[in-house]
Amino acid sequence: MKLFLDWSSYENAGMGDAYADIPKKGGDYAKAVAVCIGSKQCEQAGKGVMCPSFRISNNPVLSPGGRVKLLKAALNSDDEAAFFNPALADAMALCVSCKGCKRECENEVDMALIKAEFLAQQAAKQGLSLRRRLWADLPKWLRWPVLKPALSWRNRSPWLAKLLEAGLGISAKVRLPVPAKRPFQYPAGFKQALKTENIDKQVVLFVDTFNHYFNPEAAEAAQKLLTAAGYQVHVAMPSADDEPERPLCCGRTYFSNGRLDRARDEARRLLKVLEPHVQAGYSIVGLEPSCILSLRDEYLKLGLGEPAQKLAAKVFLLEEFIVKEQTAQRWTLKFQTLSGVPRLLLHGHCHQKAVGAIKSVRKLLKQVPGLDFELIEASCCGMAGNFGVEAEHYAHSQAMAELALFPALRAEPGALLVSNGFSCQQQIENGGFGKPLHLAEVLCLALPSSE
Ligand code: SF4
Numbered sequence: 001m002k003l004f005l006d007w008s009s010y011e012n013a014g015m016g017d018a019y020a021d022i023p024k025k026g027g028d029y030a031k032a033v034a035v036c037i038g039s040k041q042c043e044q045a046g047k048g049v050m051c052p053s054f055r056i057s058n059n060p061v062l063s064p065g066g067r068v069k070l071l072k073a074a075l076n077s078d079d080e081a082a083f084f085n086p087a088l089a090d091a092m093a094l095c096v097s098c099k100g101c102k103r104e105c106e107n108e109v110d111m112a113l114i115k116a117e118f119l120a121q122q123a124a125k126q127g128l129s130l131r132r133r134l135w136a137d138l139p140k141w142l143r144w145p146v147l148k149p150a151l152s153w154r155n156r157s158p159w160l161a162k163l164l165e166a167g168l169g170i171s172a173k174v175r176l177p178v179p180a181k182r183p184f185q186y187p188a189g190f191k192q193a194l195k196t197e198n199i200d201k202q203v204v205l206f207v208d209t210f211n212h213y214f215n216p217e218a219a220e221a222a223q224k225l226l227t228a229a230g231y232q233v234h235v236a237m238p239s240a241d242d243e244p245e246r247p248l249c250c251g252r253t254y255f256s257n258g259r260l261d262r263a264r265d266e267a268r269r270l271l272k273v274l275e276p277h278v279q280a281g282y283s284i285v286g287l288e289p290s291c292i293l294s295l296r297d298e299y300l301k302l303g304l305g306e307p308a309q310k311l312a313a314k315v316f317l318l319e320e321f322i323v324k325e326q327t328a329q330r331w332t333l334k335f336q337t338l339s340g341v342p343r344l345l346l347h348g349h350c351h352q353k354a355v356g357a358i359k360s361v362r363k364l365l366k367q368v369p370g371l372d373f374e375l376i377e378a379s380c381c382g383m384a385g386n387f388g389v390e391a392e393h394y395a396h397s398q399a400m401a402e403l404a405l406f407p408a409l410r411a412e413p414g415a416l417l418v419s420n421g422f423s424c425q426q427q428i429e430n431g432g433f434g435k436p437l438h439l440a441e442v443l444c445l446a447l448p449s450s451e
């Protein structure tokens with residue numbers, strides 16, 4: 001079995017353990033699957049945020065351990081087709097890659113990563129559906145000026161929405177996100193602005209595809225905030241010799257849809273741009289959890305070598321960076337009262353929660369004088385990239401949102417909503433609760449008035 005991801009970190013997993021039950025096919029991938037010891041902890045009601053597909057269905061097959069059982073059976077089968085059997089494909093399709101299992105399972109089963117390899121195997125064997133191609137190529141489509149009016153038209157036109165549902169399986173019940181009036185604007189002169197002295201007060205901001213096209217206000221807010229705190233902000237930009245007009249992208253949509261070759265290409269392009277900054281000692285800061293954290297996680301499985309490892313050590317979500325800088329006493333800026341905000345509700349992105357970054361968000365919100373806020377105890381919002389937009393997954397997506405997120409939002413209609421994930425923002429807005437702000441925007445509102 002030719003593997004598409006680098007599973008060598010599992011090389012020694014289960015070795016010497018007579019009970020590890022490592023499947024006979026799949027090499028180190030099979031070892032990653034076999035780290036599950038079948039304890040069924042993931043099937044216990046009320047345990048942490050794991051696993052939204054199990055929680056809404058109560059079906060053990062849709063728990064991390066249930067998926068492991070199906071994967072093991074397929075990897076033990078002599079029939080090649082077993083790996084692509086419909087029961088396994090359906091169970092994997094309902095995994096929203098939230099990484100809840102990686103964080104909460106006692107053996108850190110990484111089903112999101114296992115699913116990425118599964119999708120790549122599936123794509124190699126069966127090809128990609130048109131819909132999956134569309135999702136994967138989103139960064140490409142976003143450069144088309146006609147996309148924005150086309151999406152607006154689709155959202156206004158019920159018959160067009162139904163046509164797209166019938167033809168492509170894109171749910172007619174969901175409003176599709178429409179790009180902002182103008183995308184994020186790269187500043188001029190970035191290259192000349194780099195300095196080798198005072199590195200601690202300089203930072204590189206990587207603006208991901210989602211914030212670049214859909215939410216440039218968040219990227220601008222991050223720039224303003226970091227600048228107000230005394231940092232020189234360098235925005236990472238495409239190289240002059242590598243499609244300078246095409247915004248940088250981490251490759252997330254390709255990774256999530258089984259196009260690991262394209263994900264690797266995007267990762268290499270981004271790495272080429274960021275590598276000199278990493279070598280020079282700059283921190284790399286970003287906003288979208290699923291994109292930024294992929295630079296610390298998924299990139300290490302793409303076979304990108306030492307540059308990716310060095311990058312991983314220097315990449316931070318904005319909230320992590322600020323807290324790190326406060327701890328080092330380099331960030332001295334104090335936040336001010338948020339006037340007209342009696343209450344704030346915070347929804348964490350699954351990947352933020354998986355790495356514990358939500359603690360940093362809470363720590364920062366606590367520094368806003370008089371702010372009454374609460375973290376919604378919820379697992380995945382249910383949107384999970386393209387999952388909640390797919391017709392056959394719409395009901396599952398809504399059921400996930402109804403587990404805790406939507407009831408909490410309904411209970412406090414006057415609260416200001418904060419969520420850093422683009423998917424989460426879409427799910428919340430589509431649920432009729434208004435568009436949440438990114439933390440960068442909230443902290444910008446809490447800047448001293450002279451800033
Ligand atoms: S995935 Fe983790 S919690 Fe679930 S059965 Fe396997 S080892 Fe136990």
Ligand code: SF4
Nearest residue numbers: 051095096098099101
């Ligand atoms: S990644 Fe999330 S949805 Fe998938 S198996 Fe793990 S906990 Fe369940």
